[in-house]
Amino acid sequence: MKHPVTMLALLLMIAALMSACATSYQPVPPFTPVEVDAGGHALKAQNVIVIMDASSSMGEGYQQWKKFDIATSVVRNMAETVPADMGIKSGLRIFGGDPKMFAESTSVIDDVGDFDKVAHHKALSTVSQAGGTSPLGEAAAAVVNDLEGLDGTSAVIMVTDAKGMGAGQAAGARAVKEKFGDSVCFYPILVGDDADGQQLMEEIARVGGCGFATNADSLASGEQMADFVQKVFIGDMMDSDGDGVGDAMDKCPGTPAGVKVDSVGCPLDSDKDGVPDYQDKCPGTPAGVKVDSTGCPLDSDGDGVPDSLDKCPKTPAGVKVDASGCPLTVLQSGAVSWTFNEINFEVSKADIKPASYGILDEIAAALGANPQLKVVVEGHTDNTGARAFNMDLSNRRAEAVMGYLVGKGVSPSRLSAKGYGPDRPIADNATKLGRSKNRRVQFTKVN
Known part of the structure; x- marks a missing residue:
């Protein structure tokens, strides 16, 4: 029979091993960004404030990963996907966090300014672990200060497990909406599968009126994140002159309103005389006939007969002519x-x-x-x-x-x-x- 102390030690070792296995999480899968082309498109959002949950509940596991690692990856991967030259302004805020590092319940870790991937990643790396409380509403309300003085439309993206928060947390989003109205949209991203948290995310999206709620699971791949970035930031193809052809394809920018254009944005020129239809006072000019700036056949001697038909060019001013441009009445052409x-x-x-x-x-x-x-x-x-x-x-x-x-x-x-x-x-x-x-x-x- 084994010694009781030895048996107790063995049991303690097994318990320790089981406990270690229970709290050991897999690294978040590697991410390969997919390029997003914003060229020629209007921006749907010119500014973005990201709020990341770093509270203690984010230290818990979800499937084989830690929720904090999932949230961090979502925020990092989004920054990797947003085009560096898109010209947006961004800021990064957390709530919770290791109390030893973050004394406040919500903190700005990347000040609002021109989007910079390097600065964004550096700021994110300062949040090494989860801890503290979960004041999402307070963090959302603080966005009022983050957005102050910014021009254009702003996207507020919240990455959180929303665990145990309650519907009252939507009050912060309402405060932002009351302040900025239609110029702000909310895009809450749920980490995990908390049912009440999902309802809170959907409620916040409804407060915004122009955003949508989604789940971190649906943003794991490069293609999925690129689609998300496209929906949040990229608007319709820019069409400065409103002719239905985007600026990137428009070879004739500045077309007047209401003018019909072809597939490359140039005004129609049905008779191909070089004068667009909307300026052409003589439509249907035969091919090859030289025209003036109004699209009418040239009439160098001003006798009313175009050069292409004028058999008597250079008729003196005031002389009446026949259909061939030759002097009429006094010396009718064809007579002897x-x-x-x-x-x-x-x-x-x-x-x-x-x-x-x-x-x-x-x-x-x-x-x-x-x-x-x-x-x-x-x-x-x-x-x-x-x-x-x-x-x-x-x-x-x-x-x-x-x-x-x-x-x-x-x-x-x-x-x-x-x-x-x-x-x-x-x-x-x-x-x-x-x-x-x-x-x-x-x-x-x-x-």
């Missing part, structure tokens, strides 16, 4: 002769009446617009009076018209003058109307 009864002279003289200057100016302009055109200026009379006199008079009148046109810039090489007197009537000289028609100046094209 043009007759003018409205060119009048003093009686029995070659002096042109001033009232005829207008039509002669139009003829000069038409000749200027058709530099290839050569004409004979013909003078015609009725049969009143001696033929010899009428022949001389018609010739002098034709020369007078030619001289007027030369004076207006028409080259003499393109003009000649000839009088036909009464020899080429176009109407009956026996009537007054017929004689008025026969008294005329005619221009005949020279081939």
Whole structure:
């Protein structure tokens, strides 16, 4: 039989071993962050305050891990996942903690400022173990001071087991909400499976109105944490001009409101003339036609006929033209002769009446617009009076018209003058109307 003292020692050793096994926890599994791309997106939250539970209940186990280690990993992994260049401001607060290190019930361990992963991890490492009380409500209320002076929307993330806290702990969140209204959202994360704690987390999320409650178990992998960060921080694709195409894809930023755009954010240009539809005063311009800033075909001479159709470019200003852009009325294109009864002279003289200057100016302009055109200026009379006199008079009148046109810039090489007197009537000289028609100046094209 074994000695009683030896047996007692053995039993004590077994009890010690069993106790050690009961309180031995596994390390939290390693974490591999998944990249979150915030480029081109608006930020849903510009600030974040993390509240981590370091109270004594967090020293207890959950599954094969210590809850404190789970909470610490969640906070660290979140910092690893948030893009360093996202431009947010952050702060880290705990409640509880080893009373030897943290005399206050809630303490800021990383002051609010520009997010810095290194500083964040360094601050987190100062909390080495759990201890103390669980004043979540007090910690939440203290966030009022943390958020003071910050611009934009803020996310308050609480990582806690919420064990034995009671619904009254939501009062701190209500105080923050009353102070900051819609600019603050709550995202409580439950560590463990305490049923009452879960209800408290959901209640705090409802107080925020724009956040949500979740469980640390659902944030263990890189993909899960990246999804959480995306939901908390990353908003819709930025679309500064509101055309439905995000800034990152928009090749035409600053499009006016209401303008229809294509898939890359550029205003539609249906006729491909380089002028967008909303500015195009001449839609449907044929391909290849040059246009002005309003999308209308160029009309260099301003005659109303676009250059692409103008057969008589450089028509002088004010000259009427036909559909092809050539002078109209006075020298209609396609004709071989043009007759003018409205060119009048003093009686029995070659002096042109001033009232005829207008039509002669139009003829000069038409000749200027058709530099290839050569004409004979013909003078015609009725049969009143001696033929010899009428022949001389018609010739002098034709020369007078030619001289007027030369004076207006028409080259003499393109003009000649000839009088036909009464020899080429176009109407009956026996009537007054017929004689008025026969008294005329005619221009005949020279081939």
